Amino acid sequence: MPKRTKSNHQVFPFPKDRKLTADLFAISLKQHNTYGFTEFDVSIPLERFRKLKKNNSNISFLAFIVNCLAEVVTEHKMVQGMKRGRNKIIVFDDVDVCTILASDDNWQKVPIAHIIRKANEKTFEQINSEIQEVKQSRDQRYQEMEKTIDSLLKVPGWIRRKFIERKYRKDPHFRKKHAGTVCLTSIGAYFSGRAGWGIPLSS
Numbered sequence: 001m002p003k004r005t006k007s008n009h010q011v012f013p014f015p016k017d018r019k020l021t022a023d024l025f026a027i028s029l030k031q032h033n034t035y036g037f038t039e040f041d042v043s044i045p046l047e048r049f050r051k052l053k054k055n056n057s058n059i060s061f062l063a064f065i066v067n068c069l070a071e072v073v074t075e076h077k078m079v080q081g082m083k084r085g086r087n088k089i090i091v092f093d094d095v096d097v098c099t100i101l102a103s104d105d106n107w108q109k110v111p112i113a114h115i116i117r118k119a120n121e122k123t124f125e126q127i128n129s130e131i132q133e134v135k136q137s138r139d140q141r142y143q144e145m146e147k148t149i150d151s152l153l154k155v156p157g158w159i160r161r162k163f164i165e166r167k168y169r170k171d172p173h174f175r176k177k178h179a180g181t182v183c184l185t186s187i188g189a190y191f192s193g194r195a196g197w198g199i200p201l202s203s
Helices: 016-028 043-053 061-075 124-136 138-153 157-170 172-179
Strands: 082-084 088-090 097-105 108-116 182-184
Touching: 016 138, 016 157, 043 061, 061 097, 061 124, 061 182, 082 172, 097 124, 108 124, 124 138, 157 172
Parallel strands: 097 182
Antiparallel strands: 082 088, 097 108
16 A cells, blocks of 8 residues: 655555566567557457356456467467577467456556466366466465565666576577467456557567
């Protein structure tokens, strides 16, 4: 919770895990990206989901999108190719989808980065169950990560960023483990009822 000061402002704590997120953003700004936009008509499945949600509040439209994305990437796996060295591109068989989930924490929505492993081998029901489980176990997941986060934050920032950048860019297996093979932006929980585009800094 924020602290109220004598001045006309509030002081909010900066989450420890966000410091590592800031490191990744700093690294991502150095790479070359090409952005493209397109649209898909999802009005029919969205309408069906709204009807289903009346009887099952835990059903997730995001799970449907992840399921569709995994199937498409399976048919065109070169889109998740990662460069290794100067002359090689690594293409994994698994489609690991990294996305952002929103969990309620008292006074605000808290983003949770989660990688759905082997999404191409999972059904919609399995993906949906995994998403709901992650949202409900946020505190437990954070406790498991806290020791690792504390250890990393003891290292000076510039050294930490240099190490992550080197591993992230040169080792596709490290990148797959920590960032998945494809990323899916998800901002619906924060901008419900509004249209917009989410552009990841890193892909």
